[in-house]
Every structure is written in structure tokens, then in C-alpha cells.
Amino acid sequence: xLDFIIDKTSQYIENMPKKERKxxxxxxxxxxxxxxxxxxxxxxxxxxxIRVLDAGAGSGILSCAVIERLEAIExxxxxxxxxxxxxxxxxxxxxxxxxxxxxxxxxxxxxKLIEENYITSQYLDFNHMLGENLKHEKYDVVIGNPxxxxxxxxAPEATAMPExxxxxxxxxxxxxxxxxxxxxxxxxxxxxxxxxxxxxxxxKKFREYFLSEGKLFHIHLFGSRNKVFxxxxxxxxxxxxxxxxxxIKPETVTVTSTKTNQxxxxxxxxxxxxxxxxxxxxxxxxxxxxxxxxxxxxxMHRWNKTLPDIGLKMKTGLTVDFRNxxxxxxxxxxxxxxxxxxxxxxxxxxxxxxxxxxxxxxxxQKGLLQENRNYLFVKRFTSxxxxxxxxxxxxxxxxxxQYKKISTQNKLNFIDGLLREMSECVVYGLYVLFNSTIYxxxxxxxxxxxxxxxxxxxxxxxxDLEMIKQMGKKLMKSGNLSEQTCNxxxxxxxx
Numbered sequence: 001x002l003d004f005i006i007d008k009t010s011q012y013i014e015n016m017p018k019k020e021r022k023x024x025x026x027x028x029x030x031x032x033x034x035x036x037x038x039x040x041x042x043x044x045x046x047x048x049x050i051r052v053l054d055a056g057a058g059s060g061i062l063s064c065a066v067i068e069r070l071e072a073i074e075x076x077x078x079x080x081x082x083x084x085x086x087x088x089x090x091x092x093x094x095x096x097x098x099x100x101x102x103x104x105x106x107x108x109x110x111x112k113l114i115e116e117n118y119i120t121s122q123y124l125d126f127n128h129m130l131g132e133n134l135k136h137e138k139y140d141v142v143i144g145n146p147x148x149x150x151x152x153x154x155a156p157e158a159t160a161m162p163e164x165x166x167x168x169x170x171x172x173x174x175x176x177x178x179x180x181x182x183x184x185x186x187x188x189x190x191x192x193x194x195x196x197x198x199x200x201x202x203x204k205k206f207r208e209y210f211l212s213e214g215k216l217f218h219i220h221l222f223g224s225r226n227k228v229f230x231x232x233x234x235x236x237x238x239x240x241x242x243x244x245x246x247x248i249k250p251e252t253v254t255v256t257s258t259k260t261n262q263x264x265x266x267x268x269x270x271x272x273x274x275x276x277x278x279x280x281x282x283x284x285x286x287x288x289x290x291x292x293x294x295x296x297x298x299x300m301h302r303w304n305k306t307l308p309d310i311g312l313k314m315k316t317g318l319t320v321d322f323r324n325x326x327x328x329x330x331x332x333x334x335x336x337x338x339x340x341x342x343x344x345x346x347x348x349x350x351x352x353x354x355x356x357x358x359x360x361x362x363x364x365q366k367g368l369l370q371e372n373r374n375y376l377f378v379k380r381f382t383s384x385x386x387x388x389x390x391x392x393x394x395x396x397x398x399x400x401x402q403y404k405k406i407s408t409q410n411k412l413n414f415i416d417g418l419l420r421e422m423s424e425c426v427v428y429g430l431y432v433l434f435n436s437t438i439y440x441x442x443x444x445x446x447x448x449x450x451x452x453x454x455x456x457x458x459x460x461x462x463x464d465l466e467m468i469k470q471m472g473k474k475l476m477k478s479g480n481l482s483e484q485t486c487n488x489x490x491x492x493x494x495x
Contacts, residue, residue: 001104002064005097006031009059012093026087028058029145029192033240033261034065037190040218040242041141043070049078053139055118055146055179057083059090060097062143067101067109078108082139084118091115119174123160126181138184144191146175164206173197173206180214183245189214195221195237198285199447201455207283210243216253216278218242220267221287223259237448239287253277257289270294276301282459286445296441299494303461307415310465312422312430314378314415314454317408319368321358327368328358336360337369338400339407342379345393348435348481350377352400361407369405372397373421376430378413380452389443390452392434394427394481413454426465429472433462436486467493 009028029037043050050070054063063081070076081101085094095113102109114121124130149171151157157174158165164177172193179189197203197210220240253274256267270289276297277286288294307313319339321328329336332353339361344350353359361368375395382389395414400406408414415430416422422430433439439460447456462468474489475481 001101002031002034002061002068004100005060005064008093008097009061012059012090016089026058026090026147027145029061030261031061032264033192034061035068036220036264037062037143037192037240038065038069040190040240041066041069041143041188043073043076043141045073045075047140048075049080050076050141051080051137051139051184052082053142053179053182054081054083055142055144055175055182057085057094057113058087058145059093060101062145064097064101066141066143067105067107071106076107078110079105080110080112082112082114084114084116086115086117117157119157119171119178120160122178122181126161126178127163136182138187139182140184140187142179142183142187142189142191144175144179144189146172146191146193148172148194164209166205167202169202170194170196173203173210177206177209180210180243180245183214185245187245188217189243189245190240191243192238192240195239195287195448198287199282199456200453204282207285211278211283211285212247214243214245215249216241216274216285217244217250218254218256219277219285219287221255221257221289222261223257250274255288280459282455284446284456284459287448288445293441293445296438296445299438300442300461302494303463305462305464306460307458307462308418310462310468311418311420312415312426312465313418314413314457316380316454317410317412317414318370319361319407320410324361324363324368325358327361327363327365329360329362330357332360333362336362337403337405337407339409340377340395340412341409342377342381342391342412345377345379345391348393348431350393350395350399363407368407370407370416371421372400372403372406373416374424374427375422376415376427376434377408378415378434378452378457380411380413382450382452384450388440388483389447389450390434390440392431394431396424396427397421413452413457415457423469425469425472425476427472428475429468429470431481432471432475432486432489433468435481435483436490437483438487438490463494 052066057063070079098111125136153168158169161174176191222238252271255270255272258264258267272288286297338352339359344352374397377393377395379391471489471493478485
């Protein structure tokens, strides 16, 4: 059955312009991925009837994969399949494919196709605004490849789910949250989604809802960013998750990985303690793929403080240069102050000037200026190919005594004291942490992107302030800012 539907879908993709499909954030699941996803469900053998939901069904690939899986389970006699789809282009194909499934299955298949907006059609139920007899029915199994599409914060879908929205949301995590809501207690959800939800402030409310109402049981990661969706030129960090609707936390999570969607039979597998994968007040999900990464998490999670806990905080640079061209200067002049960019970080130190354009600023706008005091500068952006994600430089105010104020470009982060200026040994101690191998590895596990976010840095575990000072003194005495030196000092103090 699935081969037939994949062939029909391929014909549809060839004849339907990508810009039309993009309107709905539509990318079709490959045959191999669909079968793998359907294979993750645990189907109770005692259950004769199974209720299945495919939210955003597309051409019916995932629905078919689940039906194929159930074909092999003798005890299952009847399948109630509900599909949501409102794309008028793909609806005729979906209807044709659902008829084909019903005709060729050995089970009794009852199909319900709902041609409505999956999110807005259920917002009253989701927000507990319906009486008991009007609530939607719940499902044993939910499978989904949701639309990947950013929407505005005042879009109908976003306002329908205020409990999980912050900032400008993406449809994919609204679908995932609604699908969890649609599950029976003990039911299972399998989704293929981007990995961006696992960290960051925008997804915190979603993570809190998703991981308290449900629990992660299986994560599958792909090594390739462009070989997950067949016939689709999609560059996306993607993962498959299996979530069970339960309040009982499992002891472990299974994490598997493959390079592409073609080598599921060669996947690696790792069993990781649940509390290492889902951790902290931010509900971050740590995507580990080997025992070395597990060891990094175990070591880091020994510390229970964060930068704000010890009176420090990472902030984002103040000046968006292209919006403030009129106050920027290439050369020093009277009243000019230095504007620091990530390019000023060189071999662990901040060098200025470097004959870069716009490295001076002339302004009295308070929002663009900060005190000339000690900081640790950290680059916000690095390339995928660079060996380190965390790249930092020590900034000491005494090296620039002629300035009372300075500015930082917003592609640069800086760590500052919340109440008082950081001492030099604290800055050097922070450099030990952020220039070490273990902190870089930890950040890579936490965040798959090339952007260093202040929210995530401020949530990372750190030693107490006194230990950071001691490490800083050790580094100052060594006179060597190399990664190897930082590793050695961190090992001495933290084991």
C-alpha cells in the first residue's frame, strides 16, 4: 500500500510548484522514514480497535505506514483513522489514497477526513472552554509530519494556544502540542520535527507543556541536514520523537541516530538517563549521541548554579550597526568611543583598533553605550565548519583608560556583573570555563545552531564565584590562554 501512495505523491510533487506547497509548509515524508516512525509505536495486543490521528495528513503517507504496521497485528480488527488536511491542492490525492487504503487493508478501516484548520478548530477544547459532552474524542496513536512555517504572534493559530506561545511561533510545535492534547492517557505520539524546540526562550512554554503532560521515550537524530526528505531541497536539523502521554517519568530515553533516511538498519543506539536528557528549569532537551557526550553532561550537571545565581549575566551587544550608520565612524575623532565587534577577539584577547570600518561611535544615546569596565566578550555567530562554537576574548578596562564609555555590536555577547564590576580574576576564570573543551561540547549538545544565545548561556551550570576566581588567578599566573591550559585548570578544580 505504501509503495502505491509514495508513487502517487511523487507524481504530485513533480506537478505541483514548490511555492504552492510552501504556502502550507508542506514537505513529504519518505517511505523509509514513515515505516520507521510507524514502527516506534507499542500497540497493546489486547486492543481490538485502535484510534489513529494524522494531523496535517498531506497525501496520507504516515496514515498508510501506521495501517501497514497494524496489518501485521492479528489482534487488531478495526482502525478508526482521523486525518486533518485543508490544502485544497493535495486533498483530492489524499481522498484517493485513503480510499485505496480502505479497499486494500485486511482490517476494518473507518476513515474520518476533517477539512478544517487543525489548530483553530480545536481551540475551545484546548483552552478548557467546552462542556464534557462537547469535547473532542481522544486517540491511542498520533503520527505527524507537521507544517514547518513561521507565523506571526497574532496569527489565529498562535492566539488559539496562548499557553504555549512566546514571541513569533512556528506551526510545527503548535501541531505537536495539540497532538499531545489529542492523545488518551497512555497514548503515544510519533513526530518528525526540527530540533530547534529543544532549547531557547521562544520554545520554553512549549517545552514546559509538552514535557510535563508527556514524556520522551525515544529520540532519533539525523547526521545529514539535507537527506531526510526525499525529492525535497530542505536544509533543516531534523529529529523523530516518540512521546507518551503520562505523568510518570521513565528512567531512561533511547537515542538513536543515522546519517540519512536511507540507513535506519545501521542506526546507532544509546540508552541515557531521563534526567540527563530533560533537565533544568528551562526544560532543555540535550541531544547526546555517544557515551562521551553523556560524560560531558554528567560532569557539567554536578554544578547547580548559573551565571545569574553568582551575580553575573551574559547580554547581547547594544548596537545594531546598520540601523545606526549616522553615528558610526571609521576613524577616531573628538567624542568618539570604541565600538567592539566579534572581529576584535583575537587569540583570547580583545584588540583595538584593528583598522576595521565603523569601529568608532559618536552618540549620547544611553541605549547604545555601556560603562568601560571588565567584560568577557563571546562571539554570537560562528560558521558550521569552525572547530569551536564558543569563542571568547578577555576585555580589561584598564587597557583603554581614555574611555569612560564603550559600545558593543549586537553580533557580540558580553558577560557583565549584575551589581558590580567583575574583577580581573573573575574575567580570567570565566575565560577558563568558556574556552574549555567541555563547555564547548556542552553547548553543542544543547544547541545545534551556530548562534550563541545569551538565554542558554545564562542557564548553563557554572561553579561558584570563589572557584571561578581561583581558576582565573591560575590562568593569569600561567600567561597562556590556550584551550589546553584552560582544560588543565578546569580539571584541577572540578575533576
